[in-house]
Amino acid sequence: MIPNDLNLPNEPLRLQMKELAVDVRLKYAQKGLSDIFDILSEEALLVRMPLQTNQVSGFSTFFEKHFVVYLNSNFTLGHERFSGAHELYHIKYNCEILKKEKLLLNDAHSIEDDKADIFASELLMPEDYVKELFYKVVNVEPATVLPRHIVRMNNNLKVSYKAMLKRLIQLGLCSADNYKKLAEIGSIENAETLQLITKNEGYNLNLITPSKIVNIPQQYIEYIKSNYENDLISYNNMKYSVELLGLTTEQFGYEYPKEEDY
Amino acid sequence: MCSENIGMKIKNLREEKGLKQNELVDKLAEKNINISRETLSKIENNNRTVSAVELNAICNVLNISIDDIFSEDEEDNLVTLFRKKGTFSDDTIREIENLQDMIKVIINQERIYTGEFKPKIRKPLWEECIN
Numbered sequence: 001m002i003p004n005d006l007n008l009p010n011e012p013l014r015l016q017m018k019e020l021a022v023d024v025r026l027k028y029a030q031k032g033l034s035d036i037f038d039i040l041s042e043e044a045l046l047v048r049m050p051l052q053t054n055q056v057s058g059f060s061t062f063f064e065k066h067f068v069v070y071l072n073s074n075f076t077l078g079h080e081r082f083s084g085a086h087e088l089y090h091i092k093y094n095c096e097i098l099k100k101e102k103l104l105l106n107d108a109h110s111i112e113d114d115k116a117d118i119f120a121s122e123l124l125m126p127e128d129y130v131k132e133l134f135y136k137v138v139n140v141e142p143a144t145v146l147p148r149h150i151v152r153m154n155n156n157l158k159v160s161y162k163a164m165l166k167r168l169i170q171l172g173l174c175s176a177d178n179y180k181k182l183a184e185i186g187s188i189e190n191a192e193t194l195q196l197i198t199k200n201e202g203y204n205l206n207l208i209t210p211s212k213i214v215n216i217p218q219q220y221i222e223y224i225k226s227n228y229e230n231d232l233i234s235y236n237n238m239k240y241s242v243e244l245l246g247l248t249t250e251q252f253g254y255e256y257p258k259e260e261d262y
Numbered sequence: 263m264c265s266e267n268i269g270m271k272i273k274n275l276r277e278e279k280g281l282k283q284n285e286l287v288d289k290l291a292e293k294n295i296n297i298s299r300e301t302l303s304k305i306e307n308n309n310r311t312v313s314a315v316e317l318n319a320i321c322n323v324l325n326i327s328i329d330d331i332f333s334e335d336e337e338d339n340l341v342t343l344f345r346k347k348g349t350f351s352d353d354t355i356r357e358i359e360n361l362q363d364m365i366k367v368i369i370n371q372e373r374i375y376t377g378e379f380k381p382k383i384r385k386p387l388w389e390e391c392i393n
Contacts, residue, residue: 061343
């Protein structure tokens with residue numbers, strides 16, 4: 001029997017979201033983009049920054065005529081990537097709602113949020129490739145899947161342990177009867193155990209630790225530099241802007257101009 | 263809502279739909295509402311009031327309801343929106359405020375870069391004194 005907290009979608013809806021995910025993957029593959037953060041940067045102003053709160057893992061907004069996606073890099077990288085794929089759904093398929101309501105938070109449990117989760121799963125863990133990879137690096141019966149098998153899979157697909165576990169059950173590669181036991185390893189209380197298994201399997205801990213990165217698309221940094229170099233903004237304005245992004249003026253070789261006294 | 267806001271609202275909604283002024287004028291003509299591009303410009307800049315018939319046709323062309331024109335604009339303020347949307351702690355709201363400041367700075371730099379916004383750069387004080 002499938003546990004309730006697995007919250008697996010019905011098959012027609014999953015197939016519908018799979019189709020959208022395939023389209024999106026193909027569209028960006030043609031541009032040479034496959035990383036979720038690169039794709040988001042094409043569609044919106046992507047801001048990755050750590051907030052000292054676990055109340056917000058990410059959100060999409062239509063702010064001052066810009067689509068903006070914010071991702072909290074204080075969550076693990078695996079979690080952040082999933083949130084990114086979730087927000088990509090909102091940006092691509094809920095843009096009219098966004099323009100009207102301005103803000104979509106990914107912790108409000110609406111139908112569109114459920115769809116966004118299914119889309120994210122299909123985008124980051126494509127069905128055929130998950131199966132191919134499973135038989136290549138795990139290849140055990142569904143009832144005998146162990147935490148280390150899931151770790152192998154989630155590190156290859158760059159998603160969280162829990163997202164991977166759910167996907168394996170959804171695709172019939174892991175028994176739903178073992179969900180509770182296997183899910184425990186992904187809990188905060190067992191963080192050290194998961195880290196140990198990850199290390200023992202030969203992977204780094206990037207996916208299960210927060211990146212705490214402060215990042216915006218490079219083009220916006222170029223705007224600041226260009227504005228300053230073309231005398232459109234003052235040194236202090238440029239300094240304030242780059243420091244807000246966790247950068248320093250020295251990184252760009254800028255020095256305080258002696259003649260500037262405003 | 264005052265006529266000032268209606269004009270601006272029409273302009274914003276037209277731009278959101280990706281229509282140029284002359285394109286909107288052409289589409290209005292198809293609905294037997296004949297106004298020139300200059301008149302539309304006056305309406306958008308609040309130099310001329312819009313009649314009920316014209317407004318209805320504009321809404322029709324833009325595929326929006328009259329309510330969309332008259333609904334009060336939700337201020338572009340993430341803090342207000344977060345307060346409205348859920349129960350977030352004061353700490354979270356403060357962090358959202360900082361994040362919003364950062365986003366504003368980024369968008370502003372883009373506007374300066376594209377020429378949409380031309381900042382008035384103050385001359386150095388010594389230069390101002392000389393002049």
